[in-house]
Amino acid sequence: MKVDLSSDFKEKYRNLMGERADKLFDAIQQDSQEAFRLNPLKPNFKNVSYSLDQPLEYSNIGYFGEINGNSIDHLSGYVYSQEPSAMYVTEILDPQENEKILDLCAAPGSKTTYIASKMASKGLLVSNEINTKRAKVLSSNIERMGISNTVVTNNSPKDFEKKFGQFFDKILVDAPCSGEGMFRKDPESVKYWSLDYVEQCANRQQHILDSAYKLLNNGGSLVYSTCTFSPEENEQNVDWFLKKYPDMHLVDVKKYSGMEDAKPEWGNDNPELSKALRMFPDQFNGEGHFMCKMVKDGDVEEPKERQISNNLKKDDLKFVRKFAKTNLTSLNENNWLRISDFLYQAASLDNRFKGLHILRNGLKLGEFKKNRFEPDIAWILALKPEILKTVFELDDDQFEKYLHGESIILKERPDFDNKWIGLSYQGKLFSWGRYSNSQIKNVYPKGLRR
Numbered sequence: 001m002k003v004d005l006s007s008d009f010k011e012k013y014r015n016l017m018g019e020r021a022d023k024l025f026d027a028i029q030q031d032s033q034e035a036f037r038l039n040p041l042k043p044n045f046k047n048v049s050y051s052l053d054q055p056l057e058y059s060n061i062g063y064f065g066e067i068n069g070n071s072i073d074h075l076s077g078y079v080y081s082q083e084p085s086a087m088y089v090t091e092i093l094d095p096q097e098n099e100k101i102l103d104l105c106a107a108p109g110s111k112t113t114y115i116a117s118k119m120a121s122k123g124l125l126v127s128n129e130i131n132t133k134r135a136k137v138l139s140s141n142i143e144r145m146g147i148s149n150t151v152v153t154n155n156s157p158k159d160f161e162k163k164f165g166q167f168f169d170k171i172l173v174d175a176p177c178s179g180e181g182m183f184r185k186d187p188e189s190v191k192y193w194s195l196d197y198v199e200q201c202a203n204r205q206q207h208i209l210d211s212a213y214k215l216l217n218n219g220g221s222l223v224y225s226t227c228t229f230s231p232e233e234n235e236q237n238v239d240w241f242l243k244k245y246p247d248m249h250l251v252d253v254k255k256y257s258g259m260e261d262a263k264p265e266w267g268n269d270n271p272e273l274s275k276a277l278r279m280f281p282d283q284f285n286g287e288g289h290f291m292c293k294m295v296k297d298g299d300v301e302e303p304k305e306r307q308i309s310n311n312l313k314k315d316d317l318k319f320v321r322k323f324a325k326t327n328l329t330s331l332n333e334n335n336w337l338r339i340s341d342f343l344y345q346a347a348s349l350d351n352r353f354k355g356l357h358i359l360r361n362g363l364k365l366g367e368f369k370k371n372r373f374e375p376d377i378a379w380i381l382a383l384k385p386e387i388l389k390t391v392f393e394l395d396d397d398q399f400e401k402y403l404h405g406e407s408i409i410l411k412e413r414p415d416f417d418n419k420w421i422g423l424s425y426q427g428k429l430f431s432w433g434r435y436s437n438s439q440i441k442n443v444y445p446k447g448l449r450r
């Protein structure tokens with residue numbers, strides 16, 4: 001589909017870039033570049049049906065190629081579709097195990113799920129999204145990828161300021177922007193573009209950056225990124241931020257083939273801006289992006305955790321242990337938290353979260369029903385197969401049927417009567433099944449059925 005660039009857009013970039021602007025406009029008319037990531041949180045994570053022959057230069061889990069959303073690799077969280085430029089944002093954030101990381105604008109979750117996979121389920125990741133509908137998509141992507149150390153919130157960045165203060169070691173602001181770098185991936189988005197819209201976006205980004213500054217611990221780092229070309233939202237905002245907060249400094253980020261220094265001449269001639277990075281699709285094999293990393297002066301002060309109660313009821317432990325005795329080989333009882341009728345293995349029991357709108361706190365283990373406990377899909381997607389007493393491998397026909405919501409009738413009666421069993425296809429766990437009387441009853445959530 002042809003991208004219908006406006007005359008204002010063309011004039012603006014001809015003034016800024018001279019002859020190169022036409023190369024950029026040509027690149028915007030080409031197909032967008034597809035890529036995907038593997039998920040090291042899964043067992044045998046390289047065992048996927050997609051070709052790994054075209055690795056990205058700057059990510060050891062990123063590859064060129066297109067993902068089918070109905071494939072088992074996608075449904076079981078073994079792969080995540082993400083265009084190549086966006087992957088580098090997480091690489092420069094450089095998440096480490098046991099850090100406290102905040103992703104302030106996280107939906108639909110492509111960078112957050114990458115961050116979580118680098119943290120290897122250790123430490124705390126807070127993935128926030130202001131838009132409720134998008135926050136739900138974020139939460140389901142986190143579930144699919146088997147992530148257990150994330151609190152998903154649906155708040156404005158400002159809501160965090162008083163509760164947390166300087167708390168986080170690393171913050172990502174992947175800001176809402178005018179989206180010029182994504183025009184060819186989403187040609188409809190051109191309709192929203194105007195010179196005024198760019199100004200509005202730049203203004204909103206400054207508010208988000210103000211919050212991020214207040215939430216960043218001394219010695220911490222902040223990555224700011226957009227998927228747009230406009231100087232107002234990129235170099236000029238970073239220059240504004242560095243002047244407002246003199247204890248913040250840009251650091252150099254490594255530039256791989258096709259990546260370019262950002263442009264000081266687009267940001268009040270601040271020479272530091274060349275440390276930031278730009279990707280233009282006429283030079284780089286991916287969509288348009290801007291990104292930079294800034295660090296805060298000062299010595300790290302470790303914030304003290306103030307714990308909330310786990311809200312467990314008298315018989316909760318008994319019901320879950322009973323479930324575990326028949327169906328699991330072991331049970332991790334750490335950090336349990338009851339919210340309403342649901343049991344979570346909490347990513348955080350810190351009372352700073354009180355009053356925030358939390359969609360998910362860590363791993364949703366299941367639900368307390370009358371005198372029993374039923375496990376949740378989130379748990380199976382995060383479980384290692386050896387924790388299950390029974391894993392049943394479906395054949396092609398059974399897999400299709402199960403995805404449609406049908407139960408599976410077995411010809412032979414196996415010896416795993418009356419149990420919650422793990423269902424796998426092509427060796428990948430993707431759902432619970434409830435076995436009884438030679439049938440595997442369908443418990444695949446209705447919203448996931450195909």
Ligand SMILES: C[S@@+](CC[C@H](N)C(=O)[O-])C[C@H]1O[C@@H](n2cnc3c(N)ncnc32)[C@H](O)[C@@H]1O
Nearest residue numbers: 105106107108109110111130131134174175176
């Ligand atoms: C570029 S997208 C984030 C993409 C995401 N980081 C990813 O990799 O999947 C920006 C997000 O910011 C959210 N947003 C919009 N206005 C916002 C605001 N005032 N404060 C914080 N986030 C906002 C949007 O809803 C959107 O989901």
